[in-house]
Structure formats: C-alpha cells, structure tokens
Amino acid sequence: MLRPLFAAFAAFLAAAPALAQTPEEASSAVVLMYHRFGETGIPSTNIRTEQFERHLEKLAEGGYRVAPLEEIAAAIKARQPIPPKTVAITVDDAYASALHVAWPRLKARGWPMTIFVATEAVDRGTRGYLTWDQLRQMAKEGVAIGAHSEAHGHMAKLSAAEAEADMKRANARFQAELGFVPKLFAYPYGEASSATVAAARKLYVAAFGQHSGVADAADDPWFLPRFALNERYGDDDRFRVLVGALPLPVTDVTPASPTLSANPPMFGFTVTDPALPLRNLRCYATPETKTTTDILGNRVEVRMEKPFPGTRGRLNCTLPGRDGRWHWYGRLFYLPEGVRLPGVKDD
Numbered sequence: 001m002l003r004p005l006f007a008a009f010a011a012f013l014a015a016a017p018a019l020a021q022t023p024e025e026a027s028s029a030v031v032l033m034y035h036r037f038g039e040t041g042i043p044s045t046n047i048r049t050e051q052f053e054r055h056l057e058k059l060a061e062g063g064y065r066v067a068p069l070e071e072i073a074a075a076i077k078a079r080q081p082i083p084p085k086t087v088a089i090t091v092d093d094a095y096a097s098a099l100h101v102a103w104p105r106l107k108a109r110g111w112p113m114t115i116f117v118a119t120e121a122v123d124r125g126t127r128g129y130l131t132w133d134q135l136r137q138m139a140k141e142g143v144a145i146g147a148h149s150e151a152h153g154h155m156a157k158l159s160a161a162e163a164e165a166d167m168k169r170a171n172a173r174f175q176a177e178l179g180f181v182p183k184l185f186a187y188p189y190g191e192a193s194s195a196t197v198a199a200a201r202k203l204y205v206a207a208f209g210q211h212s213g214v215a216d217a218a219d220d221p222w223f224l225p226r227f228a229l230n231e232r233y234g235d236d237d238r239f240r241v242l243v244g245a246l247p248l249p250v251t252d253v254t255p256a257s258p259t260l261s262a263n264p265p266m267f268g269f270t271v272t273d274p275a276l277p278l279r280n281l282r283c284y285a286t287p288e289t290k291t292t293t294d295i296l297g298n299r300v301e302v303r304m305e306k307p308f309p310g311t312r313g314r315l316n317c318t319l320p321g322r323d324g325r326w327h328w329y330g331r332l333f334y335l336p337e338g339v340r341l342p343g344v345k346d347d
Contacts, residue, residue, distance in 0.1 A: 038052075154188070225330060248327040289306045
C-alpha cells in the first residue's frame with residue numbers, strides 16, 4: 001500500500017509547477033533520521049550506501065540547504081523565518097558506520113550532521129558502536145553531538161523523575177568524556193509521554209521524536225518530528241516526497257499526550273490555514289487499520305476501525321498542496337500495557 005502511495009505522491013509533485021515559498025514553509029524544515037549506513041542484517045534500521053549517496057545527490061541537485069539541527073530548532077522556538085528548502089540530517093544510536101560511511105560523504109560536501117548518542121552502549125564498548133575517542137574526533141570535525149538517553153529504554157514508561165535521572169546520568173557522561181552537555185535530545189524509539197517531554201524540557205533546548213512530519217513553529221519544540229529512512233523506505237520516490245514536504249498547520253490536537261489512555265484514540269485537530277482544500281486530506285494508521293476522516297469546517301476528526309496492536313501506533317495525515325508539495329502531519333502514540341477503549345475486550 002505504501003509504495004504505490006509514495007509513487008503517486010512523487011508523480012503529483014513532478015507534474016506541478018514550482019511556486020514561491022508558502023507561509024507554512026517560511027517557518028519549517030524537514031529533519032531526516034538515519035541509524036546505520038551500509039550494514040547488513042538489520043534492514044529496518046539500515047540505509048544502503050548507494051541509497052544514501054543518491055539521497056545526497058538529490059539534495060544537491062534540488063538546491064536544498066542542509067543546515068545544522070540546532071539552528072533549525074532555535075528558529076522554530078523563536079518563530080523566526082527559515083530559508084526555503086532547508087533540511088537537517090540526523091543519526092540515532094552512534095553506530096560506527098555513521099563515522100565510516102555517512103560522515104565522510106557529508107563532510108566532503110560541507111554539510112552538517114547531528115548524531116544522537118545513548119551513552120551506556122558507548123561506555124560498554126558495544127560491538128559496532130562508536131567509541132568516546134571517535135566521538136571526540138567527530139565533534140572536533142564539526143559533527144554535532146546530541147543526547148539519546150543513557151540506557152536507550154522505553155522512556156514513556158518512566159515517571160518524570162525517572163526520565164530526568166536517566167537524562168542527567170547521560171549528561172554527566174557527556175561532560176566527562178566530551179567536555180560539554182548536548183543541547184538537543186532524541187527520544188529512544190521516538191516514544192515519549194507528557195512526563196518524558198517535561199523532563200527533556202528542563203534539560204535540553206529542544207527534543208525530537210520519530211514521528212513523520214515537517215518541523216515547524218506550531219510544534220512543541222520538545223517533541224519535533226523527523227522522517228525516518230531505511231532500506232525499505234529509502235527509495236528515490238519516497239525521499240523526493242519527504243524532502244519536499246510542507247507542514248500541515250494544525251492546532252487543538254487531541255489527544256494532546258503521545259501516551260494513550262484509550263485505544264483506539266479519538267484523534268482530531270484543527271487546520272489553521274483556511275485556504276487548504278481539506279476535502280483532499282487523507283489519514284492513515286499504521287500498523288494498517290481502516291480509518292474514517294470527518295471534516296467539519298476546519299476541524300478534522302479521525303476514527304480508527306480497530307485498536308492499535310502492541311505498544312505503539314502511528315497516524316499520518318497528508319494533503320496535496322497548491323504547488324504540488326504535500327502537507328504532512330504525523331503522530332506516534334505509545335500504549336501502556338492494557339490500554340483499550342472501554343467496551344473493547346482483548347483477544
């Protein structure tokens with residue numbers, strides 16, 4: 001289902017004329033997320049080297065501006081203009097291939113990279129991970145180091161105090177090994193709760209999840225979206241759609257917390273741009289579950305036919321824009337064990 005969908009996105013984008021920067025684009029940027037590069041065995045968190053090289057070529061050919069993530073986060077928080085076609089490249093988990101494969105290619109183009117590091121894996125000398133010596137060298141060469149917790153656990157399960165304690169332990173290791181504490185944070189697995197976000201708010205300038213969408217001034221700066229790329233979802237059509245995406249300007253989002261108290265959620269939001277043709281809006285749940293979208297004026301309500309299975313679920317809403325680029329809004333939800341909509345029994 002997803003591959004034909006992205007092919008349709010790309011065809012729509014290619015056929016439309018390029019227009020001037022939209023109001024939504026003026027305060028937004030696309031943030032890309034990778035894990036491993038050119039590795040084998042775990043395609044869900046790996047991008048093949050040739051795929052990554054094509055991504056960089058398309059950014060260069062398309063005239064995209066690859067900017068430091070901290071610069072983007074600061075502009076979003078201050079609601080300052082962001083140059084058009086701005087993109088940031090981020091890497092999670094500190095696998096060694098970020099140094100051996102990704103960084104030389106980015107460095108050759110003069111492009112920045114942010115790597116989010118979970119300190120416990122580095123301290124243990126985990127096979128396939130970077131060492132502190134390598135991270136020090138990368139920092140000297142201009143790689144931005146972000147925090148990714150100490151233990152890389154499911155932090156949405158933790159209380160605010162427990163999450164803050166984990167973050168502080170990681171920060172102590174960064175200070176001891178690198179001589180500084182990172183300003184940016186990325187939630188392990190992209191999972192967060194209101195308590196987790198509150199802890200990150202106390203310790204970092206901004207924080208990022210793994211839910212799809214374009215980062216903009218309407219977002220919570222401590223739970224900004226990123227587009228994830230891997231072998232299966234790293235083809236040229238999808239990449240072209242993602243880097244050209246625009247935010248869907250929303251407010252009054254329910255549920256406000258990414259941790260669900262009912263499953264399926266009663267999901268809804270209000271679109272703030274009255275000129276957008278909401279009749280063309282489509283919302284999708286993953287794992288794939290049939291959804292119904294009701295639109296009343298500028299209010300959108302999305303209902304799922306079945307609950308999310310497991311502990312996580314995603315909802316993505318997309319809308320073709322006036323210039324052929326797609327407006328995109330996504331959420332990742334965390335489901336505590338046993339959460340079900342009243343009246344719905346577990347199998």
